[in-house]
Amino acid sequence: MTTTADFDPFAPDAGHEGGAVDGRALVSxxxxxxxxxxxxxxxxxxxxxFQNSALRLMEEFGITEGPVHDFRARSIIMIEGDPHMRLRTPLARFMSPVTVERIRGVLRAIVETITDDLDDSKPFDFYRQVAYRIPSMVYCHLAGAPFSDAPKVQSLSERTLALLHRDRSLAPSIRAAYDELFDYLDDLIRRKREQGFGEDMLSYLLKQGDDGKLTEQEVLTEATSMLEASSVNTAHQAGLVVWTLLRDRDVWRRLVADPELIPAAVVEALRLYPRTGLVSKIATEDVELGDVVIPRGSDVHVAVWSANRDPERFENPGAFSLDRECNQPLTFSTGPHNCLGQGLAKAEIEEVVRHLAEHYPDAVVDEDATRIGQAGGRWLVESLTVDLRP
Structure with a gap:
């Protein structure tokens, strides 16, 4: 067992090639x-x-009771076994690959609508003006909400997930954001019942409730979880992918020449720069991993950014390779708690890259005006300045 005080699992640039420190895949x-x-x-x-640590993190912030705490305790990321499958199955069916492919036309229309408003005659912040805006508009489409709600959805997603910055001074604003989110969904559900159900995700969940397959509380929990996770992570990840691809001019030229390579390029960029670089868990009992016993109650941090660059799994892991076979990074996790929206997130990012490749093949990143940072084990795109017509 390697104990190292100077190694920081929360830092995606912690200074090693990935996969191990001092030859050990498990450190403390x-x-x-x-x-x-x-x-x-x-x-x-x-x-x-190993249970998600989000509830304990919330309690460490002083949110130990009330609606926000209760939501997290029963949320899909916290529960296991049959209750977890009951919540997960309806969303998994709705977010199937068939659904994702069916709305590609909507994704392209959203990207085109946003980029049509751009002044492409000079460099601009691609993250704020494009990547930041797309996921919340996609959520509005999926939830059957008006596109005018998109700024509110984006703000709610960003403010609730600020919990993961691990900054306790944010506790009051996080609690207020969840209260606002609950009120927004209550109003949206009321409007939907008054106006009639459609083919959207929220209507689907409400029908599941009316059919007795989900309780009223579970419907609200599902809807809250989807809004919470809908926007901010995908926006940052889209920025990271565009940043990665535009800086590698050989790769970018290949994508412009052959757009069929875009899905592979997106997965490889997701491998190298995962928005969620760390997934924190808690051992609910003593667990033996190899020759180490993890005591009950211990924090166990899964360093996705390191696992995605493990030389035991990926040949030449620090290099970008469009031809990498069986490329299965852990960017969207794995197992029963893998990201339900990963197919949609990848499709959104692919359509952004496709639009750039088709309409702005000479686009470049202005490195001096771009700020990529990190906090709480997550990559942050503070700004991504792109010149579409250099």
Whole structure:
């Protein structure tokens, strides 16, 4: 067992090639334990004995009771077994690959609507003006909400997930954001019942409730979870992918010449720069991993950014390769708690890249005016300045 105080599992640029520190895929320090290797990380993510730490983090912020705490305690990321499958199955069916492909036309229309408003004669912040706006508009389409709600949806997603910055001073604003989110969904559900159900996701969940397949509380929990996760992560990830691809001019020229390579390029960029670089878990009992026993109650941090660059799993892991076979990074997790919206998120990002390749083949990143940072084990796009017509 390697104990290292100077290694920081929360930093995606912690200074090693990935997969291990001092030859060990499992290390420990003041942070608890960190799983660095791809195989070990996959094991932890698939093992129900390791529970998501979001509830305890919320309690450490002082949110120990009330509607916000109750929502997190019963949310889909916290529960296991049959209750988890009951909540997950309806969303998994709705977010199927068939659904994703069916709305590609909508995704393209959203991207085109946003880019039509751009002044492409000079460099601009691609993150704020494009990537930041798309996911909330997609959520509005899926939830059957008016596109005019998109700024509110984006703000709610960003403010609720600020919990993951691990900054306790944000607790009052996080609690207020959840209260606002609950009120927004209550109003949206009321409007939907008054106006009649459609073919959207929220109508689907409400029908599940009316048919007795979900309780009223579970419907609200599902809807809250989807809004919470709908926007901010995808926006940052889209920015990271565009940043990665536009800086590699050889790769970018290949994508412009052959757009069929775009899905593979997106997955490879997701591998190298995962928005969620760390997934924190808690051992609910003593768990033996290899020759180490993880004591009950221990923090176990799955370093996705490290596992995605594990040389035992990926040849030449630090290099971008469009021709990488069986490329299965852990960017969207794995096992029973893998990201339900990953297919949609990838489709959104693919359509952004496709639009750029088709309409702005010479686009470049202005590195001096771009700010990519990190906090709480997450990559942050502070600004991504792009010149579409250099």
């Amino acid at each position: 320090g003041p942070y608890g334990f960190a799983a660095l290797g791809h195989e070990l990380a996959s094991t932890v993510l698939r093992d129900p004995r």
